[in-house]
Amino acid sequence: MKVLVPVKRVVDYNVKVRVKSDQSGVDVANVKMSMNPFDEIAIEEATRLKEQGAAAEVVAVSCGVAQCQETLRTAMAIGADRAVLVQTDADLQPLAVAKLLKALVDKEQPQLVILGKQAIDDDANQTGQMLAALLGWPQATFASKLVLSDGKATVTREVDGGLETVALKLPAVVTTDLRLNEPRYVTLPNIMKAKKKPLDTLTPDELGVDVAPRLKTLKVSEPPARSAGIQVPDVAALVDKLKNEAKVV
Amino acid sequence: MTTLVIAEHDNAELKGATLNTVTAAAALGADVHVLVAGSGAQAVAGQAAKVAGVSKVLLADAPQLADGLAENLAEQVLALAQGYGHILFPATASGKNVAPRVAARLDVAQISDITAVDAPDTFQRPIYAGNAIATVQSVDAVKVITVRTTAFDAATAEGGSASVETVAPAADSGLSAFVGREVAKNDRPELTAARVVVSGGRGLGSAENFKLLEPLADKLGAAVGASRAAVDAGYAPNDWQVGQTGKIVAPQLYVAVGISGAIQHLAGMKDSKVIVAINKDAEAPIFGVADYGLVADLFQAVPELTAAL
Numbered sequence: 001m002k003v004l005v006p007v008k009r010v011v012d013y014n015v016k017v018r019v020k021s022d023q024s025g026v027d028v029a030n031v032k033m034s035m036n037p038f039d040e041i042a043i044e045e046a047t048r049l050k051e052q053g054a055a056a057e058v059v060a061v062s063c064g065v066a067q068c069q070e071t072l073r074t075a076m077a078i079g080a081d082r083a084v085l086v087q088t089d090a091d092l093q094p095l096a097v098a099k100l101l102k103a104l105v106d107k108e109q110p111q112l113v114i115l116g117k118q119a120i121d122d123d124a125n126q127t128g129q130m131l132a133a134l135l136g137w138p139q140a141t142f143a144s145k146l147v148l149s150d151g152k153a154t155v156t157r158e159v160d161g162g163l164e165t166v167a168l169k170l171p172a173v174v175t176t177d178l179r180l181n182e183p184r185y186v187t188l189p190n191i192m193k194a195k196k197k198p199l200d201t202l203t204p205d206e207l208g209v210d211v212a213p214r215l216k217t218l219k220v221s222e223p224p225a226r227s228a229g230i231q232v233p234d235v236a237a238l239v240d241k242l243k244n245e246a247k248v249v
Numbered sequence: 250m251t252t253l254v255i256a257e258h259d260n261a262e263l264k265g266a267t268l269n270t271v272t273a274a275a276a277l278g279a280d281v282h283v284l285v286a287g288s289g290a291q292a293v294a295g296q297a298a299k300v301a302g303v304s305k306v307l308l309a310d311a312p313q314l315a316d317g318l319a320e321n322l323a324e325q326v327l328a329l330a331q332g333y334g335h336i337l338f339p340a341t342a343s344g345k346n347v348a349p350r351v352a353a354r355l356d357v358a359q360i361s362d363i364t365a366v367d368a369p370d371t372f373q374r375p376i377y378a379g380n381a382i383a384t385v386q387s388v389d390a391v392k393v394i395t396v397r398t399t400a401f402d403a404a405t406a407e408g409g410s411a412s413v414e415t416v417a418p419a420a421d422s423g424l425s426a427f428v429g430r431e432v433a434k435n436d437r438p439e440l441t442a443a444r445v446v447v448s449g450g451r452g453l454g455s456a457e458n459f460k461l462l463e464p465l466a467d468k469l470g471a472a473v474g475a476s477r478a479a480v481d482a483g484y485a486p487n488d489w490q491v492g493q494t495g496k497i498v499a500p501q502l503y504v505a506v507g508i509s510g511a512i513q514h515l516a517g518m519k520d521s522k523v524i525v526a527i528n529k530d531a532e533a534p535i536f537g538v539a540d541y542g543l544v545a546d547l548f549q550a551v552p553e554l555t556a557a558l
Contacts, residue, residue: 019381026377117494138319158487161433165429166428223380223382232543234543235550236557248445248502
């Protein structure tokens with residue numbers, strides 16, 4: 001069985017982004033870029049399925065600028081067998097990405113698509129669910145455990161207040177939460193091997209997908225700043241402040 | 250055009266997140282209808298009908314809607330979608346699960362996690378873990394939205410008198426089945442609705458030490474939260490996680506114990522009214538957002554604070 005894993009190139013999670021002074025967006029020039037952390041978990045999970053013999057091939061996909069090739073090479077260094085880049089300089093919103101992925105799923109015919117639950121740049125948390133809807137497939141979002149057997153995926157999900165388990169008929173879409181696995185460190189030999197793995201490039205036009213944005217960003221601004229607080233010398237002073245100044249206890 | 254709010258509930262009780270979503274819906278200026286999709290959920294529909302500002306409740310009641318399966322719930326919403334200009338879900342685990350399915354099938358963008366309504370087609374939403382606020386305008390005919398519940402006050406749960414209309418339930422998709430649920434037993438208030446939250450970080454050092462927070466939380470009537478680092482280290486369950494990828498909270502008082510204050514954590518709590526930080530590292534970024542910072546060994550300070558309250 002084939003597993004498709006979409007991955008996104010995002011500003012590294014350690015970088016604190018700055019809003020541009022003209023409020024047109026955030027400044028991503030000369031900022032460290034990495035694979036979205038949840039997508040790393042997705043690639044790791046697919047790789048483990050292959051190592052267990054449950055999957056035959058893992059295909060990584062990315063949609064975006066030419067530099068997404070680096071992200072795909074990382075995916076292949078973790079364990080993907082090959083990669084596809086849907087290359088465009090357009091501003092891609094989740095619905096457009098879901099449509100591109102649907103076109104690729106129609107072409108590649110995977111039984112399982114594993115995605116990160118959310119990208120840490122736009123924080124949208126939409127693409128996996130949208131892809132499942134467009135395909136008419138079942139979905140399990142926020143997965144913390146995935147078991148494949150008898151044409152079914154049994155998935156434990158992180159929900160408010162605890163865990164929930166659902167059984168999906170394959171083919172299906174799964175999105176990853178943090179505790180699904182701990183991605184391996186990429187080793188130098190695997191980075192070298194990944195350079196030789198096949199990476200195909202397509203365009204949205206070739207896939208017949210209109211990627212025009214549906215949301216117009218009018219402006220991007222700084223969040224309201226918190227005014228600086230004070231240091232209290234000891235617990236007694238803290239209790240006094242909470243009782244008499246903040247009046248919250 | 251009317252606005253449809255999808256109720257969050259457990260078939261017995263309407264959840265508070267619905268009330269905040271109704272407030273966001275009211276800000277759009279149109280009539281507000283609430284959909285209660287569940288099984289044996291008549292009581293929930295009754296509660297929804299009493300919420301101030303709601304003019305009609307739609308009740309879809311059938312066994313296949315009992316467990317909020319995304320496939321069935323999305324079909325239910327789609328079956329009713331015609332005639333609504335806005336479809337709002339609370340940005341809870343359930344709302345985030347279902348809303349994008351509805352949006353994709355309507356071929357419209359979803360606007361995630363809105364924190365303000367500027368106009369019926371223009372909304373504010375945080376991006377990059379809340380380090381920037383985007384003002385976005387939707388060009389689609391229907392707006393499918395998830396609402397950050399901490400950004401809107403709760404609508405009054407009493408005083409309304411909406412009619413309850415029973416609608417035909419959507420058929421079972423047959424694609425997915427509910428297997429089971431492990432709900433953490435917890436006498437504390439719900440994290441996202443609590444007036445006070447006491448959160449622990451990696452500074453606690455172990456799951457055993459994490460229990461140190463409990464007497465303090467008991468004293469304050471607080472929910473207990475955790476940083477991602479503490480969850481990753483196995484000190485606390487994942488559904489306690491406060492931050493960009495966990496829960497977003499905005500209580501009256503947030504007490505951060507042994508939390509350094511990574512960007513991802515601040516994203517989940519910096520809208521709290523009063524923030525207290527206890528950390529032995531005076532350079533910890535958490536002190537940058539704290540109203541009251543105490544540089545101290547938490548293993549001494551927490552019991553002392555518990556005793557002093």
